Amino acid sequence: MDGNSSLYPIVFDNHVHLRKDGFFKDAVKRFIVSGGNAFNLVNLPDYGIAPSEYYERLYSNTLEIADAVRREFGITVLVTLGPYPLDYFFFERALIEPAKAMKKGIDVAARFVMEGKAHAIGEVGRPHFPVSDDILKISEDIFEYAIMSSKDLGKPVIMHTEDLTEKSHRDLIEFARETGMDPRKLVKHHALPADFEIRDQMTLSTLASRSNVRVAASSDRDFLLETDYVDDRSKPDKVIPIDSVPKRAIMIKSEYDDWERILETAFIRMPAFLYGNELFNL
Numbered sequence: 596m597d598g599n600s601s602l603y604p605i606v607f608d609n610h611v612h613l614r615k616d617g618f619f620k621d622a623v624k625r626f627i628v629s630g631g632n633a634f635n636l637v638n639l640p641d642y643g644i645a646p647s648e649y650y651e652r653l654y655s656n657t658l659e660i661a662d663a664v665r666r667e668f669g670i671t672v673l674v675t676l677g678p679y680p681l682d683y684f685f686f687e688r689a690l691i692e693p694a695k696a697m698k699k700g701i702d703v704a705a706r707f708v709m710e711g712k713a714h715a716i717g718e719v720g721r722p723h724f725p726v727s728d729d730i731l732k733i734s735e736d737i738f739e740y741a742i743m744s745s746k747d748l749g750k751p752v753i754m755h756t757e758d759l760t761e762k763s764h765r766d767l768i769e770f771a772r773e774t775g776m777d778p779r780k781l782v783k784h785h786a787l788p789a790d791f792e793i794r795d796q797m798t799l800s801t802l803a804s805r806s807n808v809r810v811a812a813s814s815d816r817d818f819l820l821e822t823d824y825v826d827d828r829s830k831p832d833k834v835i836p837i838d839s840v841p842k843r844a845i846m847i848k849s850e851y852d853d854w855e856r857i858l859e860t861a862f863i864r865m866p867a868f869l870y871g872n873e874l875f876n877l
């Protein structure tokens with residue numbers, strides 16, 4: 596499928612979820628027809644899987660989806676694997692110690708990264724809503740384990756967190772530095788306009804809404820674009836539609852004089868730095 600190939604050589608969505616019983620290939624077609632040709636596939640929780648074999652099965656399903664898309668459409672699909680912060684409650688309900696299960700989930704993800712089947716650890720972090728101090732402490736411990744694991748792998752960590760403050764930015768950067776990790780490999784998923792005001796090295800990946808793109812494009816920070824597409828047939832376009840990144844690329848091209856710099860940064864330079872040149876045939 597050729598689609599709108601003249602838009603830009605690479606049009607990359609940094610955060611996509613797909614499920615086999617969702618819109619799946621139809622969603623991919625819609626992305627491609629709009630001009631998209633590369634994305635980062637992040638595993639989506641599936642609490643229908645038995646807790647005892649949770650991550651093995653979840654990751655295998657995600658890798659199967661990535662393979663099916665590459666085979667059928669020939670586009671670049673990167674894969675991010677890791678325990679979602681809310682998995683905590685899934686294991687707690689099953690009377691399984693969350694920290695132990697989720698750290699094991701990070702180890703399994705790391706194995707797939709080492710085998711070259713996955714390219715980042717995520718989305719890991721903290722629940723995005725207030726939780727008890729105990730749960731917060733355990734979540735932080737798991738999060739730190741994920742950051743250390745990413746550091747060892749030399750790969751980025753895709754972070755799902757509450758809205759970050761200047762202090763939480765600082766704490767995360769400091770922790771990354773302590774472990775010896777390049778803080779640019781900390782990728783804040785769902786970065787908000789407030790994140791763009793903080794001057795540090797954290798990588799920002801922002802939802803490709805018109806208003807976010809305007810804030811991001813007029814800031815002096817580099818950024819990636821994402822949809823966080825959730826692929827739920829009962830809630831189409833739950834976050835924003837799958838074709839939002841190509842549509843915003845068209846918007847950037849028509850509204851910004853330095854559109855080439857913006858698109859090159861978001862679609863080529865940043866993804867290649869984070870995930871590896873070879874993945875984009877550069």
Ligand SMILES: [Zn+2]
Nearest residue numbers: 610637718823
């Ligand atoms: Zn997500």
